[in-house]
Each structure stands twice: as C-alpha cells, then as structure tokens.
Amino acid sequence: MEVIKGYVEQLILDFFEEKEEGILDLSYKEAVLIKKAICNTVKGVRVVYKKRIEIKDSVISELTFFEADFEGGLTISNSVIGSFRLMDCCHYQEPIIIRNCIFTGDIDFKGATFNYDIVIENCIFLKGHNFIQDIEYPKGVSRPEFFKVKL
Template identity: 90%
Template structure:
C-alpha cells in the first residue's frame, strides 16, 4: 500500500506473509492484523486515524516509523516479535496498549515514541509484558 487513502477497515487474518508495508497511507478506519505470521511489518509515514490492532500473531521486524495517530489507540496483544522493533519518529496522541507480548530481540520503543507537547509518556503508554 503506497500513497493511498483507505476509508474502509483493513483486516489481515490467518495470513502468512513475507512483507506487509504501508507507506504514506491514511487509514480512516481500524487496521487489524490477527492470527498471522508476517516476516516484516512496516508502516512509514502512515496516519492511523482509526487505530491499529495486532493480536495473536508472530511478527519478524516491526517498523512504525514517522507515523502518527490521534483518534483511536494502537493495541498489540499476545504477539511474538522475532526481529527489530522501530517506532522512531512516531507521534502518538492516544493510548498504546501492549499486553502479553514476547520480544525475542528486545525493544527500545519507549525511547522512540514522541508525544505532543504537554503529554507525558505514562499517560498514554500502557505495557503489560
């Protein structure tokens, strides 16, 4: 998905994919990825107006770079991440909920995430590993 505007929800379910990418895309409705295996999941300069949910999936590398969202939360539950995690340049104005996930290579997304002025990280960032 490149340079696109999606008004409908996107569902990826029970998929086995090498690469899923969204570059310079505006998602008006929620993107949901569940019960899938994806080697590389990358969103670059994407606007998640409807939020993003990833659940019960195995993800290799996960990049959410220079992306933003402001209306709905990002929810990541019960996933295994086997590669690098990169949230650099992401600006988030709603909750990021990460629960029950395993990061085999570790992560540094807490340092990568930017928030609007006047918003503290603990206010929006909710992690239960």
C-alpha cells in the same frame, strides 16, 4: 473492509486516489483485516488510514509502516511478527493495541508520534525493543497514561 487470508508474498497497503490532476488523496477510508495470513512483507507508506487496520492470527516476516497516520487505530493480536517498524507514524483518535504477539526481529518506533493510547500486552520480544525511547508525544500531550505496557 478488505480481508486478506492465506499466503501472500508481499502486501502493500498504499492507497492513492487522484482527485484532480496532480492532486492525490492519500486516505484509505475502509477497514483492513489481515486474518490467518502468512506474509513475507506487509508495508504501508504515507497513507492516512481512516478506519482500523487489524492483523490477527497471522505470521508476517516484515511489518513496516512509514509516515502513516492511523486515525482509526491499529490492532495486532495473536501473531508472530519478524521485524516491526512504525517509523514517523502518527495516530489520533483510536488506540494502537498489540496483544499476545511474538516479535522475532527488530522493533523500531523511531519518530512515531502518539496522541492516544498505545497498549502492548502479553508480548514476547526475542531481540528486545527500544520503543519506549522511540515514541514521541506532541508538546503538552505527553501523558504516561497513554502508554500501557504489560509484558
């Protein structure tokens, strides 16, 4: 498990391992915990996260995941987040949980596809949100019980 604490200007959660010449493994097989951190930018692009990504008790100005697959799920709790983007992301077996957070910037889930629960509880969105319209479910999988919002 990778643990990040304290101040970090930029944290890039991209992990590439070359399996053979010209063939990359874009999977990250360890859990990541960002706890009690102050970060300007946290980004992850085109990575398959096999284990849970957890962010708690932190302040992050920009949190962006683009074309990331959260096979192990994602948890964000007790944090202040500026802009938050889960663009063209997927998740499969574990829930995405966002709990007790304050979001001060734009929220963008455009093109995100979810095959399992997304739980958003007790959060404050200072600029509003449009994630209900942004989230897509694969054909035949769109079930309202997946999306649990309690503001």
